[in-house]
Amino acid sequence: MHKTLVPMLGGTVLACAGITADAQEVTLYGEIDTGVAYVNNVGGRSQYRSTSGLIDGSFWGLQGTEDLGDGNAAIFRLERGFSATSGQAFDDHPFYVGLRSERMGTLTLGWQYDTMHDYFAPYVLTGGAGGTAFAHPFDNDNANNSWLASNAVKYESATYGGFSAGAMYAFSNAAGRFAQNRAYGFGAHYDGGPFNAGVAWMHIDGRGVSTVGAYDTSVLPGAGFAATEVTVQREDTLGAGASYTLGDVTLGAAWSRSIHTGISQADDGAPLPSIAFSNYEANAVWQVTPATSLAAMYAYTDASSAHWHQAAVQADYQLSKRTDVYTEAIWQRASSGAFAMINTNDASSGRSQLLVAAGIRHRF
Structure with missing residues (x-):
C-alpha cells in the first residue's frame, strides 16, 4: 500500500541533511515502542509474542518550519512507521507540506490523518494514553487512525475563544471519475480549560475501489464476523466526545457511529451485508504522581446482529522525560455467533479474548 513513498522519503532525508539554518528550522524526531504480550486465544491457541507499537506505532520523522514573516510560515512533516521487532516499514504516518498563519489557520496538502483523528480520537483511550490495543472492534470509526487519506487537502482554523474547526477533502485522482474513492469531512473542537469537547464527521465514496484514490480497502466482518x-x-462516520479534568483525574466519554453500505470482498468482489457500528466509551486517566499514571476504559459496540464488550486497564511509569515503561490488560467479549478480536491480534476461536502485555517506549 503506497510503497512508492519509500524512495521519496529517502531522497527527502538526504536533501534535508544539507539544509542550512537560516529562517528555517528542521527537527528529526521519533519514537520506539516495543514489548512482550500474552494472548489467551488466537485461533484456539494461547500466544506469547513480542510486540511493536502496542501503545504508539514506532516511527521516525522530520518536520520543518520556515518563517515567512508577519505570523506566517511554510511547514512540512514527513514520518515513517516501522516495526521495531521485524524492521518492516508501514505507511501509518503522515507526509504533507503547507502554510500556517497565526490569524488564518493552517492549510496542508499530502497523505494525512482525517477529521476523526483530529477532533474525535482525543476523547477515546485508543487516541490517547491507551493506544493501539484499545481501539473499538475493527477500528470501525478509525479512532486509532488505522487508515490515512491520500491526495488530501486539509484546513485547520486558528482558535477563537476556545473554538477551532477544520475540514478535509481527499481527491479520487481518477480521470472522469471524480467521486470514485474520494472523501471529505469536517470537525470542531472546544477547549474550555478543564472541559474539552469535539465532534467529527467523515464521508467516503467507493472506498478501496481504486489504487489511486483517497483510501485503501477497509477491514470489516465477513463470514462469522471474522475480519x-x-x-x-x-461510508459515513460520526463521532462526538468530551472530557473533564478534576485535579489529577481526567474523565472522558465518547460516542461514534460508522455506517458501511455496498460492501464487497476485496479479493473476489463477492457482496457482503451492509453493517453499522455504534460505539459507546467511558474512560478515565489518573495522574497518580508526576511519574505514574493509570488509565481505564469500558466500551460497548453494537452492530445490530452482533455486539462487543471491551474493558482495559493500563499503568505507565516515566523513567525519564523520554522513556517510560508500561503494562496493560485488555479483555473483549463478543455476542453469540461473533468472534472476539482485540486490535493488533488475530481473531479468537470463540467469544472472548484477553491480552496482557508489558513494554518500554522511548522518544527521541
Whole structure:
C-alpha cells in the first residue's frame, strides 16, 4: 500500500541533511515502542509474542518550519512507521507540506490523518494514553487512525475563544471519475480549560475501489464476523466526545457511529451485508504522581446482529522525560455467533479474548 513513498522519503532525508539554518528550522524526531504480550486465544491457541507499537506505532520523522514573516510560515512533516521487532516499514504516518498563519489557520496538502483523528480520537483511550490495543472492534470509526487519506487537502482554523474547526477533502485522482474513492469531512473542537469537547464527521465514496484514490480497502466482518478485507461503496462516520479534568483525574466519554453500505470482498468482489457500528466509551486517566499514571476504559459496540464488550486497564511509569515503561490488560467479549478480536491480534476461536502485555517506549 503506497510503497512508492519509500524512495521519496529517502531522497527527502538526504536533501534535508544539507539544509542550512537560516529562517528555517528542521527537527528529526521519533519514537520506539516495543514489548512482550500474552494472548489467551488466537485461533484456539494461547500466544506469547513480542510486540511493536502496542501503545504508539514506532516511527521516525522530520518536520520543518520556515518563517515567512508577519505570523506566517511554510511547514512540512514527513514520518515513517516501522516495526521495531521485524524492521518492516508501514505507511501509518503522515507526509504533507503547507502554510500556517497565526490569524488564518493552517492549510496542508499530502497523505494525512482525517477529521476523526483530529477532533474525535482525543476523547477515546485508543487516541490517547491507551493506544493501539484499545481501539473499538475493527477500528470501525478509525479512532486509532488505522487508515490515512491520500491526495488530501486539509484546513485547520486558528482558535477563537476556545473554538477551532477544520475540514478535509481527499481527491479520487481518477480521470472522469471524480467521486470514485474520494472523501471529505469536517470537525470542531472546544477547549474550555478543564472541559474539552469535539465532534467529527467523515464521508467516503467507493472506498478501496481504486489504487489511486483517497483510501485503501477497509477491514470489516465477513463470514462469522471474522475480519475480512473489503471495498465499501459508501461510508459515513460520526463521532462526538468530551472530557473533564478534576485535579489529577481526567474523565472522558465518547460516542461514534460508522455506517458501511455496498460492501464487497476485496479479493473476489463477492457482496457482503451492509453493517453499522455504534460505539459507546467511558474512560478515565489518573495522574497518580508526576511519574505514574493509570488509565481505564469500558466500551460497548453494537452492530445490530452482533455486539462487543471491551474493558482495559493500563499503568505507565516515566523513567525519564523520554522513556517510560508500561503494562496493560485488555479483555473483549463478543455476542453469540461473533468472534472476539482485540486490535493488533488475530481473531479468537470463540467469544472472548484477553491480552496482557508489558513494554518500554522511548522518544527521541
